Amino acid sequence: MSEISVLHTPDGLRAFIQIPPQGATGEMTPVSLRQLLNRKGIVFGIIEESLAAIAAGGIQNRIEVARGVLPKPGVPGHIQMLVDVSEMGRPKLLSDGSVDHHEIGTVIDIKKGTELARKIHPRPGIDGMNVFGKSIPAPPVEDVNLCPGVGTAVCGSDPDLLIAEVDGALGIDTDGKVEVRDEKVINGDIDYSTGNIVFSGNLSVRGTIRSGFTVETGGNLKVNGSIEDANIGCKGNLDIRGGAVGSGNGKILCKGSIRARHIENFVVEADGDVIISEDVMHSSIISGSRVRSKLIVGGNIIAIEIDADVVGSGAETKTILDVGRKQMLFQERHSLLKELVFVASEFIALKQQIFALVKDTMDENGTLSPEKEEELQELKEKIIETNNTCLKIQARVKEIERIQNSCELDPGIMIGTVFPNTFIRYGSGEKMIMDKTERFVFHPGKKSKL
Template sequence: MSENVNVLENSIDGYFQVSLQEDGCYLTVFPPRDGGVPVDEALIFEELNKREINHCDKVLVQQVIREAAGKSILIAPAEAEPVIRVLVSRDKMEATLQIEVQGPVRPALQDKVMEQIAKSGVTFGVDADAIHTAINQPGREIIFARGQQPIHGNNAYIQYFVSTESQGRPLEMADGRVDFKNLNLFTVVQPGDLLAQKYPATQGEQGINVLGQVLPAKPGKDLLLPMGKNVEVGEPNQLVASIAGQVQIVNKKVSVIPLIEIKGDVDFSTGNIEFVGSVNIRGSVQPGFFVKAEGNVDVAGTVSGGIVEGKNVIIKRGIQGMSRGYIHARENLITQFIENATVSAGNEVQVSEAILHSRVSAGKKVVVEGKRGLITGGTISAGEEIRAQNVGNHMAVPTELEVGVNPPLREEYQNLRTEIRKVEVSLDQTQKALTILKAMNQNTMTQDKREMMLKLTKAQFHLVGQLGNMRKRWEEIEAALEEMKAGRIKVANTLYPGVKVIIGTLIKPIRETVQFACLFAEDGEIRVGTFK
């Protein structure tokens, strides 16, 4: 098939013919005859431009014009249809573009590429620069679109604010030495202390593939707060201690235990014990070690040359002080015997066998009423009463019994009286300053003075409340001290010579054996009555 596009024919001048065939554009140039004019090159190129044949070989065209051989010469191969391949990956998260061409490419390739991409369904993550690269580099496979992977939610997790990892490690002192008496066996917390916090699971963010399809995200897995015993939820997702005690983490659950149990002795295997709750010791407390608790202390064995402090202290097998250490119960102390020891209790000391050569004091009573019920040697003092079976011995060992006195209470009484006077002076000064300020013209009062009056008013209320509480406590102590004036010493069996009895400010040495006696103060002297 051929088409004569244009013919300039002259019997004298040269002429040309442009024809389009299936394989391209052909040019034929005929020479002039009889001295005619050769074909004008500009006319040929003008005709080619009109036909939008822009990819012709210009050098070849000029050669054909010069030769004017009348032969049909291919000057521009046919424009090839590009092969455009758009491939989408199996997971639809990537799309690649490959363009293959043979020979000149017809115009508007960009539009054809975009049309093919649209037919493939790729709509998301298209990179225009990548498409441009694929067009300019035929044959190369270029990733031109990428999807967005979903971001799956994070699982909930627990952060613990207490650790049991360091338990059992000796305390390292400032000079680098190690204190093997302090092994940090227990992690102790106070009410309200933060134990653990949960960071909730997140929902994640959905993704989208290159075809524009939404990819759902997997939400994270949730967790429950690791609630054990004696804990509660504080702020949202926070676990706090509801009591003071020892932290235990069992099966990832956090509990606070108000009791520490030592299965053996308190010695180098346990180190010293200091705890906010109660302590139960199945063995004994060995020399040089201490047990200090805000709760009760129960020792199944003995305390030998150690220190024990607690609310109520029970030492079943007795106290061997070894002239070192001490025992202090804020309320009551119960034991079998006390020997060569320093012992004190806020309320009562109860001994089933004997007190030997010791310093024992109680806020209210010291009672030794077992089978022996013996007090021999040392100093025994009580606020209200000392009661025993036998006091002293036939060797007249110096023994001192004192009732009607509570040194800690008396000291508190004296300190409280001093503090009351200070608060009364402060309150008086505050009230006088307020009186002056209130007498001023409130309309012309400066801001500084208004603020001062407000502060003084608040201070006045605080001082009045403080003074009321202090006076109430003072009255309670006065009543307790008044009761102590009626202190008694009761001996159910024998009171031996060598014993010195003190009741309040009165002193009476015992020079003769006394049986079944009750000693008390009356009319300015210590009298001996019958045991009741």
């Protein structure tokens, strides 16, 4: 076998036996060939089939006789997002296959305590081995740190879990840290590029909220532009640098106060003050406190106090001013409390029916007949519905009491100039202004009469 050569690659991962063209002299067996390889230091990955082929005399050139194993790389440590952001910026796919371009998920709203991300620890690789039996180390794997960003924290009971510390908008800062900010800025309009926005924190829109879109915030809302025929829900204060101008389809619901330059053809409801620096035109405004505007023309205003420089116009546009808001709230609270007594009684009666049904019809094994089981399920559904009604009534009563306690105003109207066809209302009383009047003042609590 002296004519046989043993070769290997520089990295030691492959070995070969070279057979001369005229063939090898001497007897060759798989055992003798293995011994030859071992003498050359080749001890791993020997291919028995190749040795058998050489021994059979069927090889007259080079053949691979050993093969090493490459190291298997590990998996680096990484941060796994637990909030789905894959659909962010894409129109919502509807069940019929169409898409809703008003819903594209520009802002991902996060509640306090939400699980945001998890650290996945690195998984080491597996070492390889060359044909000489020497280990080939697997490349090292990188680890990552779970670094909290603004509004996030590492969970106290799980050091690999990142949670939200505040309600707010999910984001990634410039360092790649996950953050939740309770204030979000939209650098432009609310339109098809952003879709509808639902956000639990404070929101600032540097452009205009376009017609047909919806914005809901759990905090304050600031709009540098205007609001078109849009639906606005704000649980804080609303500041509109421009105005709210629509065609009668727009609506604003605000739990705080509203400030704007002008309002036209809009429905507005606010628990706090509504302060308009210029004019209110043909709009419906309900305030749990005070409405102040330079000019009010058309529509109806319901508040506790109304203060305006001019109401109505020379064209005698019908305008309604109603300062019975406090009385309306009192009456609503009274009606709700009466309804609550009735609903609570119904709730107790349902509980008694459930108790009697189980007590009288359940057998010794604790089971009911199919008919009674169906009746029990219906009673359970009714009691859940009744309980939800109770909770809604109680929530509204508390809301009314909060509005009443936060407002110390007495009902009143103060107008610099009021034009004919303006109606002043308080409770069941109503007075129509027949002539242009200067310095009109009405205070129901100070023996003023309609």
